[in-house]
Amino acid sequence: MRRLLSSRKAGIIIAVLGLAMIGYGLYRGEAAVVFTKAARICLECIGIG
Amino acid sequence: MDKKRDREWRRHRIQALWALLYNSYIMGFVHGKIYKGPLKNLCVPGLNCYSCPGALGACPIGSLQAVIGSWNFKFAFYVAGFLIFTGALVGRFVCGWLCPFGLIQDLLHKIPFPKKLKTFKGDKLLRKLKYVILAVFVILLPLFAVDVLGQGAPYFCKLICPAGTLEGGIPLVLLNKSMRSAIGWLYAWKNILLLATIFISIIIYRPFCKYICPLGAVYSVFNPISVFRYKVDEEKCTGCGACARACKMQVDPVRNTNHTECIRCGKCKSICPEGAITSGFWNRKDSSRQEKSR
Numbered sequence: 485m486r487r488l489l490s491s492r493k494a495g496i497i498i499a500v501l502g503l504a505m506i507g508y509g510l511y512r513g514e515a516a517v518v519f520t521k522a523a524r525i526c527l528e529c530i531g532i533g
Numbered sequence: 534m535d536k537k538r539d540r541e542w543r544r545h546r547i548q549a550l551w552a553l554l555y556n557s558y559i560m561g562f563v564h565g566k567i568y569k570g571p572l573k574n575l576c577v578p579g580l581n582c583y584s585c586p587g588a589l590g591a592c593p594i595g596s597l598q599a600v601i602g603s604w605n606f607k608f609a610f611y612v613a614g615f616l617i618f619t620g621a622l623v624g625r626f627v628c629g630w631l632c633p634f635g636l637i638q639d640l641l642h643k644i645p646f647p648k649k650l651k652t653f654k655g656d657k658l659l660r661k662l663k664y665v666i667l668a669v670f671v672i673l674l675p676l677f678a679v680d681v682l683g684q685g686a687p688y689f690c691k692l693i694c695p696a697g698t699l700e701g702g703i704p705l706v707l708l709n710k711s712m713r714s715a716i717g718w719l720y721a722w723k724n725i726l727l728l729a730t731i732f733i734s735i736i737i738y739r740p741f742c743k744y745i746c747p748l749g750a751v752y753s754v755f756n757p758i759s760v761f762r763y764k765v766d767e768e769k770c771t772g773c774g775a776c777a778r779a780c781k782m783q784v785d786p787v788r789n790t791n792h793t794e795c796i797r798c799g800k801c802k803s804i805c806p807e808g809a810i811t812s813g814f815w816n817r818k819d820s821s822r823q824e825k826s827r
């Protein structure tokens with residue numbers, strides 16, 4: 485296990501897992517929530533909301 | 534010494550380029566409005582407020598809270614996947630090179646002050662605070678402290694984030710009349726936090742990154758396994774300790790290469806008189822020091 489973690493394989497496997505999660509999130513339509521939040525002034529972020 | 538300083542400024546120039554790239558919507562600054570185009574679907578790797586008038590992309594920490602706090606999605610595969618992908622590829626290299634708020638703190642720390650603090654009692658323990666902030670303000674509160682519609686607020690943005698105040702709050706309030714009329718105690722609180730962050734950054738190197746930033750907390754856990762990593766050549770290293778003394782994050786790269794606090798700034802690499810420290814995606818033998826130190 486330690487050898488796997490200290491090799492680069494673990495990083496590559498986890499990066500691929502991340503890509504798969506991005507794909508699944510896009511499929512579920514999560515990007516629309518990100519867009520809706522990011523394309524309007526976020527009142528909480530700027531300290532008004 | 535000058536060569537080392539040159540290298541540091543080269544890093545700052547790259548950081549500045551990224552900051553510009555993230556915030557190149559000039560019309561936003563002209564009209565006091567924000568960009569609303571399709572790039573806002575995408576997260577940027579560093580901490581950069583999406584309510585900055587110039588911001589072209591979305592802040593990953595803001596986006597994470599938005600999805601977790603939305604009534605229909607309670608797990609953010611898209612944003613978490615982006616963070617996992619970026620972290621697994623480069624870890625906290627993002628902090629050292631790609632984050633505008635990291636650059637701001639780097640520059641603030643160059644301001645002379647009678648007594649700069651390298652470390653203090655409780656420093657190590659305080660570094661754990663960023664993980665608590667990630668768990669409580671970014672995940673648990675948006676998930677559970679919800680309104681009647683089942684929506685949670687982005688509590689980290691709302692109560693803590695000084696990047697939001699600096700990049701979004703101050704310019705929008707200055708440029709936009711309707712915003713000016715809406716400010717209240719929360720705006721004052723966030724400005725106090727921003728001022729404190731600025732002042733402490735002059736004395737301590739990157740206090741926000743060390744103790745507060747939830748994005749740094751996420752990337753830090755990937756440092757030991759990321760594809761991009763540091764390596765110390767045991768045969769070349771004489772154990773002089775110059776690298777550990779030079780590190781402003783108080784990491785000893787010889788004892789613990791790819792430590793969670795390492796922002797991959799490269800200072801240790803450029804100071805090593807033996808050229809024993811290297812970094813990259815491909816160095817042949819993987820670091821064994823990492824295992825030794827555990």
Ligand code: SF4
Pocket residue numbers: 579580627628629632633634635636741742743746747748749750
């Ligand atoms: S710790 Fe946070 S603010 Fe600091 S450089 Fe990393 S992402 Fe940016």
Ligand code: SF4
Pocket residue numbers: 779780781782783784785786794795796797798799800801802
């Ligand atoms: S260990 Fe080296 S690369 Fe990492 S933060 Fe310290 S000086 Fe920078």
